[in-house]
Amino acid sequence: MKKSMNGAQILVEVLKNQGVECIFGYPGGSCMPIFDALVDAPELKMILVRHEQGATHMADGYARATGKTGVVLVTSGPGATNTVTGILTAHMDSIPLVVFTGQTITPNLGKDAFQEADVFGVTMPVVKHSYLVRDVKDISRIVKEAFHLASTGRPGPVLVDLPKDVVSNEWKEDFKTEMDLPGYQVKSRGDAKDVTKIAKLLSKSKCPLLYVGAGVVISQAGKLVKKLAETLQAPVTTTLLGKGGFSELHPLSVGMLGMHGTAYANKTVVECDLIMAIGARWDDRITGKVSEFCPNATKIHLDIDPAEFGKIIQPDITVNGDAAEILEQLLPLVKKLETKEWLRKIESWKKKYPLKFPKRGGLRAQHVLAELDRLTKSNAIISTDVGQHQMWAAQFCRTIRERQWLSSGGAGTMGYGFPAAIGAQLGNPKEMVVAVVGDGGFQMTMPELATAAIHKLPIKILIINNRYLGMVRQWQEMFFDNRESGVDMEGNPDFVKVGEAYGIKGFHLRRTGDVTKVLKKALAYNEGPCIIDAEVVKADNVFPMIPAGAALTEMLIDEPPKSRKLEKPVGST
Amino acid sequence: MEEKFAISIYVCNKPGVLVRLAQTFARRGYNVDSLVVSPAHNADFSRITVVVQGEPSTYDQILRQLNKLVDVVHASSHQTTDVVDREMALFKVSVKPEQRAEIFQIVEVFRAKTVDITDQSLIIETTGNSLKIDALEKLLGPMGLVEMVRSGKLIMKRGLEET
Numbered sequence: 001m002k003k004s005m006n007g008a009q010i011l012v013e014v015l016k017n018q019g020v021e022c023i024f025g026y027p028g029g030s031c032m033p034i035f036d037a038l039v040d041a042p043e044l045k046m047i048l049v050r051h052e053q054g055a056t057h058m059a060d061g062y063a064r065a066t067g068k069t070g071v072v073l074v075t076s077g078p079g080a081t082n083t084v085t086g087i088l089t090a091h092m093d094s095i096p097l098v099v100f101t102g103q104t105i106t107p108n109l110g111k112d113a114f115q116e117a118d119v120f121g122v123t124m125p126v127v128k129h130s131y132l133v134r135d136v137k138d139i140s141r142i143v144k145e146a147f148h149l150a151s152t153g154r155p156g157p158v159l160v161d162l163p164k165d166v167v168s169n170e171w172k173e174d175f176k177t178e179m180d181l182p183g184y185q186v187k188s189r190g191d192a193k194d195v196t197k198i199a200k201l202l203s204k205s206k207c208p209l210l211y212v213g214a215g216v217v218i219s220q221a222g223k224l225v226k227k228l229a230e231t232l233q234a235p236v237t238t239t240l241l242g243k244g245g246f247s248e249l250h251p252l253s254v255g256m257l258g259m260h261g262t263a264y265a266n267k268t269v270v271e272c273d274l275i276m277a278i279g280a281r282w283d284d285r286i287t288g289k290v291s292e293f294c295p296n297a298t299k300i301h302l303d304i305d306p307a308e309f310g311k312i313i314q315p316d317i318t319v320n321g322d323a324a325e326i327l328e329q330l331l332p333l334v335k336k337l338e339t340k341e342w343l344r345k346i347e348s349w350k351k352k353y354p355l356k357f358p359k360r361g362g363l364r365a366q367h368v369l370a371e372l373d374r375l376t377k378s379n380a381i382i383s384t385d386v387g388q389h390q391m392w393a394a395q396f397c398r399t400i401r402e403r404q405w406l407s408s409g410g411a412g413t414m415g416y417g418f419p420a421a422i423g424a425q426l427g428n429p430k431e432m433v434v435a436v437v438g439d440g441g442f443q444m445t446m447p448e449l450a451t452a453a454i455h456k457l458p459i460k461i462l463i464i465n466n467r468y469l470g471m472v473r474q475w476q477e478m479f480f481d482n483r484e485s486g487v488d489m490e491g492n493p494d495f496v497k498v499g500e501a502y503g504i505k506g507f508h509l510r511r512t513g514d515v516t517k518v519l520k521k522a523l524a525y526n527e528g529p530c531i532i533d534a535e536v537v538k539a540d541n542v543f544p545m546i547p548a549g550a551a552l553t554e555m556l557i558d559e560p561p562k563s564r565k566l567e568k569p570v571g572s573t
Numbered sequence: 574m575e576e577k578f579a580i581s582i583y584v585c586n587k588p589g590v591l592v593r594l595a596q597t598f599a600r601r602g603y604n605v606d607s608l609v610v611s612p613a614h615n616a617d618f619s620r621i622t623v624v625v626q627g628e629p630s631t632y633d634q635i636l637r638q639l640n641k642l643v644d645v646v647h648a649s650s651h652q653t654t655d656v657v658d659r660e661m662a663l664f665k666v667s668v669k670p671e672q673r674a675e676i677f678q679i680v681e682v683f684r685a686k687t688v689d690i691t692d693q694s695l696i697i698e699t700t701g702n703s704l705k706i707d708a709l710e711k712l713l714g715p716m717g718l719v720e721m722v723r724s725g726k727l728i729m730k731r732g733l734e735e736t
Contacts, residue, residue: 121592124596125596125600128643129643132588132589149643181643182618183584183585183643183645183646183647305641306637306641307640307641309637310633310634311634
C-alpha cells in the first residue's frame with residue numbers, strides 16, 4: 001500500500017528522482033514545510049545563500065558549468081521577487097533552472113496576505129514556463145514537467161509556485177503520473193532537404209564563416225563544429241556565450257565577434273560571402289546596424305527555437321533542430337572548400353590587428369587577464385560579471401572547451417559573476433574556477449562570500465578594481481564629452497580586509513611587475529576562496545569597439561584621437 | 574501601416590494561458606481588436622479567435638512566439654477565403670413607436686431579429702460576417718443607436734481540416 005506523504009515530502013522525492021545534487025535556497029514562512037522535508041534528505045545538499053538573487057545566479061553557474069538543471073528554493077513575497085533578476089539572466093541566456101517559490105496558503109491568494117506576491121504573474125515574461133500548484137495531487141507531475149521543460153529544447157527557467165497548504169496536505173502519491181504537455185514539441189533532427197540545400201550553398205562559398213553561439217555549447221556540439229570547420233577549412237567566430245564551442249587556440253578561430261570582438265573577427269564577418277549561424281541569434285551586439293550587416297553574404301541559420309528565424313535578419317535558409325544533430329546530418333555532405341586565399345587574408349588581419357594593450361602607465365586589466373590565461377593554460381572555468389572587465393576577459397581569457405565560460409550575455413546582469421562561480425565550483429569540485437569581477441558588480445552580491453567560505457570552495461575571485469563603473473565611464477568619455485556622471489566608486493572597501501572578515505585569504509596586486517607572482521600564489525591556494533584585488537589604472541577603455549547601432553565597418557580598432565568627435569550611438573545601449 | 578490579422582489558437586485549458594497570449598501581443602505593440610475564448614470540442618482545450626492590429630513586419634514573429642508558448646498547441650492564421658467567419662452583435666436603438674417601421678425594414682433586409690422592445694427602445698440581434706455588422710451599424714447610427722455589443726470574430730476552417 002502506498003504511504004501517505006505531505007506535498008513537501010513528495011516534492012523532495014521527485015527532486016531525488018530527477019538526480020538533483022544541490023539546491024540553492026533561503027527559507028521563510030511559506031516554504032518551511034519544504035525545508036523541514038529536506039532534513040530527511042541529506043543527499044540533496046542545501047546551499048544556504050545570503051540573498052535570493054545569489055541563489056539564482058549560483059544555480060545558473062552550476063547549470064552552465066555542468067549542463068544539469070539548477071535548482072532554487074525560496075520563500076514567498078520578497079524571497080520570490082528577489083529571484084527575478086536571476087530568472088531574467090537565465091531566460092536571456094537559455095539556462096535550465098527550476099525555481100521553487102513558497103506561497104501563502106490558497107485561501108489567502110489574492111487577498112494581500114502577509115508575504116504574498118503574485119510571483120507567477122511577476123515572472124511570466126521572463127520564464128520559459130511557470131506553474132501555480134493548487135493541489136497536492138499535481139506536485140509530482142508538475143515537478144517532472146518543470147524539469148523536462150527547463151532542460152529540453154531551448155532550455156530556460158521554469159518557476160513553480162507552491163502554496164504552503166498544498167505542500168502541507170497529505171496524499172498517497174505513486175509517482176507514476178505522466179507528463180501532460182500537448183503543446184510542447186521539440187524538434188531535434190533537421191529537415192533532410194534543407195540540410196542538403198545548406199551543403200550546396202556551402203560548396204559554392206569561397207569566403208565562408210561559421211558563427212557559433214550558445215546553442216553549440218548547450219547541445220555539446222563543439223567536436224562536430226571542429227570537424228566541420230576542418231573539413232571545410234572555414235574560419236570560426238564565437239559569440240560571447242558561444243565561447244568554448246570552438247577552441248580559440250585553433251588556427252581557424254578568429255575569436256569573438258561583435259561590439260568588442262576582435263578586429264579580425266569583425267573584418268571576417270564584413271567580407272565573408274556566406275555566414276552560417278549555429279545556435280546563435282544575431283543579437284544586436286553582433287549585427288550592429290542590421291540593414292548593413294553582411295548585405296551580400298548568404299545567411300544560414302540553424303536553431304532549435306524556430307521563433308529566432310527572421311527575428312532580426314532574414315536568412316536565406318533556416319533549419320530547425322538541435323545543433324549536434326543537424327551537424328551530424330550535414331557532415332557527410334560537405335567537403336573541403338577553396339579557402340586558401342580567404343584564410344591567408346584572415347591571417348594577415350590577425351597579424352595587422354592583434355588584440356593589444358598599452359604596456360606602460362600602470363597595471364592593466366588586460367595584462368592581468370592575459371597572464372591568468374597563460375598560467376591556467378586557458379583551461380580554467382571563468383565566470384565574469386558585466387562591464388569592461390567582462391569584455392577584456394572575453395578577449396584575453398581564451399576558451400578551449402564547452403562549459404568553461406560563464407557570463408551574463410543577454411541580460412548583462414551585474415552581480416552575476418561571483419555567485420555563478422560558487423555554483424560552478426560546487427558542480428565541478430576538482431576544476432579551477434576563477435570569478436573575474438569588477439569592483440562595482442562584485443559589491444552587488446558580495447555577501448555570498450560567506451557562502452563560499454563555509455563550503456571552503458577554492459574559488460579565485462579576481463577583482464579588476466579601477467574604482468569606477470568603467471564601461472559607463474568609457475561611454476561618457478567617448479560620447480558624452482567626458483562628462484562623468486555617477487560612475488566614481490568612491491567608498492569602495494578594502495576588498496582584502498573584507499575577505500579577512502569572512503576568514504578568506506586575500507592578495508593585493510598593484511604593480512605590473514607583481515602580476516605573475518601574485519597570480520601564481522593565488523592560483524596555488526586551495527584551502528578555500530581567495531580574493532585578488534587587482535588595482536588597475538583608473539581610466540582605460542575597451543577596444544576594438546563598434547558603437548551601438550553602427551555598422552561593423554565603423555569599428556574603432558584603437559582609441560580614436562581626442563580631436564575626433566564621435567556621434568552618440570543610436571543603438572539601445 | 575498597421576494591418577488587421579485574425580489568428581486562431583488552440584490552447585491547453587489551464588490558468589494563465591490568456592495572460593501569456595496577451596503579453597505576447599502587447600510586448601510587440603499589437604492591439605487586440607477582438608478576442609473570443611471558449612471550450613473546445615475536448616474540454617481539456619480551449620479555442621481562441623483573436624483579431625489583432627499591428628505592424629505586418631512583426632506578424633510572422635508573433636505567430637512563432639505564440640507557437641513557442643508551452644500551453645499553445647497551435648496558433649495559425651487563415652486566409653479569409655479558407656474560413657467561415659461569423660460575428661454576433663446586439664444594437665440598442667432609442668426609438669419612439671411611430672419611427673419603428675423604418676427600422677423594422679432594415680432588420681428584415683439584414684435578416685436580423687428584434688429581441689427586445691419598449692416604448693422608447695429596441696434591441697436588434699444579428700449574426701454574420703464582420704462586414705455585414707459594420708454595415709448595419711452604419712445604417713442604425715443616425716437612427717438613434719445608443720449601444721452596441723459585438724461578440725468578436727469566430728473563424729472555422731472550411732472542409733474537414735482542423736482550424
